Amino acid sequence: MSELLGVAVLGAGHMGADHIRRIDQVVSGARVAAVADPETERAKGAVAGIDGVSVHTEVAAALDAPGVGAVLIASPGPAHEEALLAAFARGLPVLCEKPMVPESAGALRVVEAEARLGRRLVQVGFMRRYDAEYGRLKSLLDSGQLGRPLMLHCTHRNVSSPPGFTSAMLVNSSVSHEIDAARWLLGQELTAVTVRRPQPSAHAPQGLLDPQFVLFETSGGALVDVEVFVNSGFGYQVRCEAVCESGTARIGDEHTMVVTRSGGACEEVAQDYLVRFADAYDREVQTWVDATREGRVTGPGAWDGYAASAVAEAGVRALETGGRVAVDLAPRPDLYG
Incomplete structure (x- = not known):
């Protein structure tokens, strides 16, 4: 337990670089042992100043690097399946950013491969489960103090969409976090999707x-609605209100600095997810490191990653057809309870 967990980070882009910083500067019990990215200079820039890190262009080389545990x-979603199966072949525990695998068929292959191993290796990066506000809402709903949940009203807004962002990605990228959060908060599967667009x-x-x-x-008769608006122009906002039989509870109202001057007041609004959910990311990675060093896997697993991809695919079909689309999930393997 005294030895640091050597982590191979696959992908050194916006998210990967932030995780490299987090492991090196924030998280205890771990170190960055290797990094893989097709762009060597980007990878070298992400690990600048960190000793003992090997840089690779190929996933296999990073996984086989000395000290990797x-x-x-x-990395981008389409590369996840191959990386996950390579980690399975080496018996390496994995924290995989969402989507676990974008296509439900590929995600199911990962579930089946892990089930054949007979033990969990994957935690999927649905970091909202580690956000303090989401955690309080989950505890409140589980306590039953507000009665049975009837509806969740969710808001997901970004300042602007990146180049190449498609209409389908509003559902299968942005709303994928709400998909997992709703399943987790309610303890229910999502069974059908309808998409309306103004x-x-x-x-x-x-x-x-x-x-x-x-x-x-x-599956429990509740409804979950999500307003997703990725070019709001003013900030990054994530909110959720649970409407229950005996009361309501809302999270996501910013409690940030308010500056009052010249007859007006100005409240700070986060500009991206790395700011809004910084603490959640820190807590998520620290929890993963602690569990991994103890030989355990906790948090959202491969089944949650598969379910999110299957629901998102149904959502994209609903967007394209304008109709209600049922979600068809494969049987859940015994490994996932």
């Missing part, structure tokens, strides 16, 4: 259907 996958905002890139209104039905 676990893997953090922060006239696109004038600030949305040409052809992007933004904003969208996504409605989920659940």
